[in-house]
Amino acid sequence: MMGRLSNARFRWLAVGCALLAPPGCSSNHAAMNPAGPRARSIAELMLGFVSVSTVVYLIVSAVLVWAIARRRRAGTSDDWLQRGSSEQSNVRSRQVISWATALTVLILLTLALCDYFVMHGLSSRPTDSLRILVTGHQYWWEVEYDDPDPSRRVRTANELHIPVGKPVELVLTSQDVIHSMWMPNLSGKKDLIPGHQNTEVLLADRPGTFSGQCAEFCGLQHAKMRLMVYAEPPKQFAAWKQAQLQDARNPSNDIQRHGLEVFESSTCILCHTIQGTQAAATVAPDLTHLASRTTIAAGALPNTQSNLASWILAPHRFKPGVQMPATQLQPDDLAALAAYLASLK
Amino acid sequence: MTEHRNSRETQRPQPGEEGRQWLDPPGFYGWLTTVDHKRIGRRYIVTAFLFFACAGLMALTMRLQLARPNGHLVGPDFYNQLFSTHGSIMMFLFAVPVMQAMGVYLVPLQVGARNIAFSRLNAFSYWMFAFGGIMILTVFALNTGPEAGWFSYVPLAGPQYSAGKRQDFWAQMITFTEAASLIVAIELIVTAFKLRAPGMTLNRVPLFVWAQVVTSFMVLFAMPSVMLASSFLMSDRLVSTQFFNPAEGGDALLWQHLFWFFGHPEVYIIFVPALGIISAIIGTFARRPPFGYLALVLSLVVTAFLAFGLWVHHMFATGLPPLGMSFFTAASILIAIPTGVQIFCWIATLATGGRLEIRTPLLFVIGFFFIFIIGGLTGVMLASASLDSQLHDNYFVVAHLHYVLIGGAVFPLFGGVYYWFPKMTGRMLSELAGKWNFWLFFIGFNMTFFPMHILGLDGMTRRIYTYDAASGWGNLNLLATVGAIIIGLSVVVFFANVLVSMRSGARAAPDPWGGKTLEWATQSPPEPCNFPRIPVVESRYPLAEPELAYVTGLPTQFRAMLVTRLHDAAPDHVTADPYPTIWPLLSALATTVFFIGTVFTPWGLVWGPVPVAIALTCWFWPKAKEVEIQRRVEIKPQAARPAPVLRAGATP
Numbered sequence: 001m002m003g004r005l006s007n008a009r010f011r012w013l014a015v016g017c018a019l020l021a022p023p024g025c026s027s028n029h030a031a032m033n034p035a036g037p038r039a040r041s042i043a044e045l046m047l048g049f050v051s052v053s054t055v056v057y058l059i060v061s062a063v064l065v066w067a068i069a070r071r072r073r074a075g076t077s078d079d080w081l082q083r084g085s086s087e088q089s090n091v092r093s094r095q096v097i098s099w100a101t102a103l104t105v106l107i108l109l110t111l112a113l114c115d116y117f118v119m120h121g122l123s124s125r126p127t128d129s130l131r132i133l134v135t136g137h138q139y140w141w142e143v144e145y146d147d148p149d150p151s152r153r154v155r156t157a158n159e160l161h162i163p164v165g166k167p168v169e170l171v172l173t174s175q176d177v178i179h180s181m182w183m184p185n186l187s188g189k190k191d192l193i194p195g196h197q198n199t200e201v202l203l204a205d206r207p208g209t210f211s212g213q214c215a216e217f218c219g220l221q222h223a224k225m226r227l228m229v230y231a232e233p234p235k236q237f238a239a240w241k242q243a244q245l246q247d248a249r250n251p252s253n254d255i256q257r258h259g260l261e262v263f264e265s266s267t268c269i270l271c272h273t274i275q276g277t278q279a280a281a282t283v284a285p286d287l288t289h290l291a292s293r294t295t296i297a298a299g300a301l302p303n304t305q306s307n308l309a310s311w312i313l314a315p316h317r318f319k320p321g322v323q324m325p326a327t328q329l330q331p332d333d334l335a336a337l338a339a340y341l342a343s344l345k
Numbered sequence: 346m347t348e349h350r351n352s353r354e355t356q357r358p359q360p361g362e363e364g365r366q367w368l369d370p371p372g373f374y375g376w377l378t379t380v381d382h383k384r385i386g387r388r389y390i391v392t393a394f395l396f397f398a399c400a401g402l403m404a405l406t407m408r409l410q411l412a413r414p415n416g417h418l419v420g421p422d423f424y425n426q427l428f429s430t431h432g433s434i435m436m437f438l439f440a441v442p443v444m445q446a447m448g449v450y451l452v453p454l455q456v457g458a459r460n461i462a463f464s465r466l467n468a469f470s471y472w473m474f475a476f477g478g479i480m481i482l483t484v485f486a487l488n489t490g491p492e493a494g495w496f497s498y499v500p501l502a503g504p505q506y507s508a509g510k511r512q513d514f515w516a517q518m519i520t521f522t523e524a525a526s527l528i529v530a531i532e533l534i535v536t537a538f539k540l541r542a543p544g545m546t547l548n549r550v551p552l553f554v555w556a557q558v559v560t561s562f563m564v565l566f567a568m569p570s571v572m573l574a575s576s577f578l579m580s581d582r583l584v585s586t587q588f589f590n591p592a593e594g595g596d597a598l599l600w601q602h603l604f605w606f607f608g609h610p611e612v613y614i615i616f617v618p619a620l621g622i623i624s625a626i627i628g629t630f631a632r633r634p635p636f637g638y639l640a641l642v643l644s645l646v647v648t649a650f651l652a653f654g655l656w657v658h659h660m661f662a663t664g665l666p667p668l669g670m671s672f673f674t675a676a677s678i679l680i681a682i683p684t685g686v687q688i689f690c691w692i693a694t695l696a697t698g699g700r701l702e703i704r705t706p707l708l709f710v711i712g713f714f715f716i717f718i719i720g721g722l723t724g725v726m727l728a729s730a731s732l733d734s735q736l737h738d739n740y741f742v743v744a745h746l747h748y749v750l751i752g753g754a755v756f757p758l759f760g761g762v763y764y765w766f767p768k769m770t771g772r773m774l775s776e777l778a779g780k781w782n783f784w785l786f787f788i789g790f791n792m793t794f795f796p797m798h799i800l801g802l803d804g805m806t807r808r809i810y811t812y813d814a815a816s817g818w819g820n821l822n823l824l825a826t827v828g829a830i831i832i833g834l835s836v837v838v839f840f841a842n843v844l845v846s847m848r849s850g851a852r853a854a855p856d857p858w859g860g861k862t863l864e865w866a867t868q869s870p871p872e873p874c875n876f877p878r879i880p881v882v883e884s885r886y887p888l889a890e891p892e893l894a895y896v897t898g899l900p901t902q903f904r905a906m907l908v909t910r911l912h913d914a915a916p917d918h919v920t921a922d923p924y925p926t927i928w929p930l931l932s933a934l935a936t937t938v939f940f941i942g943t944v945f946t947p948w949g950l951v952w953g954p955v956p957v958a959i960a961l962t963c964w965f966w967p968k969a970k971e972v973e974i975q976r977r978v979e980i981k982p983q984a985a986r987p988a989p990v991l992r993a994g995a996t997p
Binding site for chain 2: 031043067070079080083089094096116119138182187193198220222321
């Protein structure tokens with residue numbers, strides 16, 4: 001994909017983006033650091049609009065300053081109506097305004113046409129694409145990789161793995177309120193609306209880790225409803241998918257075995273699934289391969305064993321308003337549970 | 346100022362019989378019962394600015410929370426109430442009402458009327474607005490503030506996801522402000538169409554009045570849409586209808602269409618009156634009639650029409666067909682044309698006028714140009730459906746909307762307050778404080794909102810109560826917070842200036858700036874009847890004429906107002922303006938009880954209207970004495986109609 005872009009075009013984009021993005025801002029969550037053709041076409045259009053706008057702004061400001069400066073020295077006589085009736089000056093003003101208006105119309109028409117063509121490109125549907133169903137929940141993302149064979153469907157949460165160079169069709173809906181999926185490096189926003197189904201196409205042309213975020217206000221933890229996108233070379237993606245298809249690992253020591261017992265005997269099992277165990281509820285994120293994910297609770301915490309323990313004990317401390325209730329466990333039960341969950345690679 | 350104008354000031358006749366009819370009862374009772382559009386207008390403006398200050402403090406709290414990553418000043422629940430209430434107050438209780446209030450005060454004066462049409466209704470409108478505002482501030486203080494944004498998207502605002510009464514109060518606040526604002530719209534249209542001074546043909550109507558008329562028509566068409574939406578929401582929440590519940594066949598997107606069909610014109614309802622203020626100030630300061638009267642008026646009308654055809658650009662992310670999106674992109678981009686024409690006309694006016702003295706009103710208008718044009722250009726970017734998919738609902742939009750609303754409406758409004766303050770109070774605002782007010786606001790504003798463009802492109806979404814340090818957004822947010830504090834200082838300077846100048850500002854002449862529209866023909870502040878003798882208008886700028894003629898022969902036994910014909914303003918008949926009464930206040934109180942009652946029980950809908958009906962009956966009960974007096978001067982239809990009361994009296 002990258003080969004298609006001429007170097008000059010690429011450099012132009014990079015310079016423009018550098019002007020619009022100050023150093024220090026994370027580049028894996030920025031509209032002006034595109035990682036795919038869709039976001040790139042928007043970023044190029046953006047630069048076009050910004051350039052035209054800047055020129056227009058400078059011209060209008062300069063004329064305004066000129067007009068004011070010119071009249072700071074004018075006479076003070078109160079020949080109010082005469083000023084408005086001078087035929088010569090009126091004709092000139094009318095001419096200038098007509099030309100300025102015509103130019104405005106021309107510029108706007110050009111911009112509208114550019115938008116039309118970009119829009120047209122964005123709305124084309126790829127034929128051979130990977131389908132992923134994403135369902136929004138307060139405040140997490142349910143992800144299911146579609147497959148004609150039901151046994152080959154992968155379910156996960158709060159992260160997307162996509163193969164580089166292959167278009168991915170996201171089928172978006174919501175179980176509760178309206179959410180909006182935004183992964184600025186890859187694509188624009190698309191809403192997840194209960195009772196509606198939207199689609200959005202992702203296409204990464206370079207590997208990388210990008211972050212996404214809910215963009216439609218959805219309640220108390222709208223701020224911490226993030227997701228990670230891993231664009232991987234096709235082989236790596238296939239390996240990941242294969243791993244995800246497996247049932248959860250069996251506990252490999254006593255502590256982990258005790259952890260599984262705790263899981264199955266406490267309230268966890270009412271909401272979560274762990275494939276290969278008795279836990280099969282779908283209210284909350286699927287935990288089958290929890291340890292393969294990098295964050296807990298849609299980006300609220302880094303995924304470590306100790307964070308898992310803290311989270312189970314008091315999720316509201318980290319994400320006030322989260323739907324998961326606090327779970328009271330004995331310290332050794334908690335440690336065992338965290339150890340078990342941390343083993344679910 | 347020409348000689349004859351000075352002579353008018355010194356030889357102004359003392360209020361005669363006609364003036365006495367218009368006096369309010371003395372004291373507090375008079376304050377409660379007045380139907381004088383000037384007292385109500387002033388009160389409306391002051392109340393709206395108090396709401397502005399409250400919502401501003403909420404904004405400042407949010408800025409302090411976001412100053413650094415992982416802020417701990419407020420939690421998510423309170424933060425959601427803060428931004429929801431901030432937006433709701435600024436839009437519904439400050440921006441729209443304050444612009445309409447400027448119209449309530451100025452339109453009758455500019456068209457040469459003695460009062461606004463339906464003056465008792467005007468009093469009722471003010472009380473409804475004030476009670477609605479007090480209600481929402483009270484519930485906010487009681488931790489029951491709205492929590493689903495000023496746009497209250499369902500299902501988040503519906504019964505399933507917003508328990509308690511927070512959203513019910515929000516929906517009722519909409520009902521209050523809509524009633525108030527629809528009433529004012531009707532009054533302003535009727536005042537501008539039927540109460541103009543004789544001779545003020547449609548072609549001579551001041552630009553500010555045109556702006557108010559256009560705005561009022563937009564209110565009439567836009568407000569019913571949100572009224573419908575909020576009524577659906579109320580009934581979903583109160584009596585379990587399922588308008589917006591997808592599980593029961595309702596539709597979550599229906600809300601968005603209804604809301605934005607109102608919500609986008611709303612922006613222009615705020616912006617169009619500001620355009621009128623700018624035309625008024627620029628004409629006066631450039632010492633010439635604003636260039637392109639017809640172009641300016643038509644631009645306002647075109648803006649109003651287009652404003653109703655682009656609501657979908659708030660919904661580009663909801664998954665619409667591409668052709669539909671392109672249509673709304675084109676419509677949204679189109680609206681930049683009339684705005685451009687107006688800006689070009691104003692620049693032409695400034696460039697070809699007389700010597701410009703940069704006083705505070707003009708300074709705010711110049712600030713408007715520099716800020717608003719940025720907002721207009723980013724608006725074109727947001728109109729583009731493809732760019733909007735990246736910019737929507739992130740800080741770029743926050744920057745854009747404040748550039749257009751503060752730059753496009755609040756700056757001209759401040760200019761307008763400095764410009765008309767002498768007329769409203771009889772005293773000038775301090776120039777020095779005015780300059781501080783302007784520069785602090787201008788610098789603070791750009792510091793706060795310019796960085797938000799970049800934050801948006803860097804992925805900072807709206808309505809988040811906190812962010813991680815790793816995001817890299819910390820420094821720009823800190824800058825924005827410092828800017829917000831500077832804006833706060835500027836507003837403090839403004840309030841101090843108003844308070845001090847009201848007591849001890851320099852006395853203002855009737856026409857301190859050399860304005861040429863009719864409000865400057867009255868005293869500063871105007872007498873209760875505005876014009877003891879109603880002027881006759883012979884040109885677009887009556888005060889630029891050497892002589893001002895007056896109508897004579899109006900009855901003096903009651904509050905006589907002259908009704909003129911719509912297009913040519915020829916005198917038609919004399920009508921009686923009502924006297925002060927307590928019933929608009931009592932009716933508004935009864936309506937408040939009714940509205941708040943329905944928040945808690947559906948029975949409010951049954952019993953609430955009873956006291957309202959009683960109060961309205963008392964309000965409209967005819968008074969035998971007043972009817973008798975009017976009957977005495979009534980011209981009987983069978984009698985030969987005497988020549989219209991218009992007689993060009995000599996200027997004094």
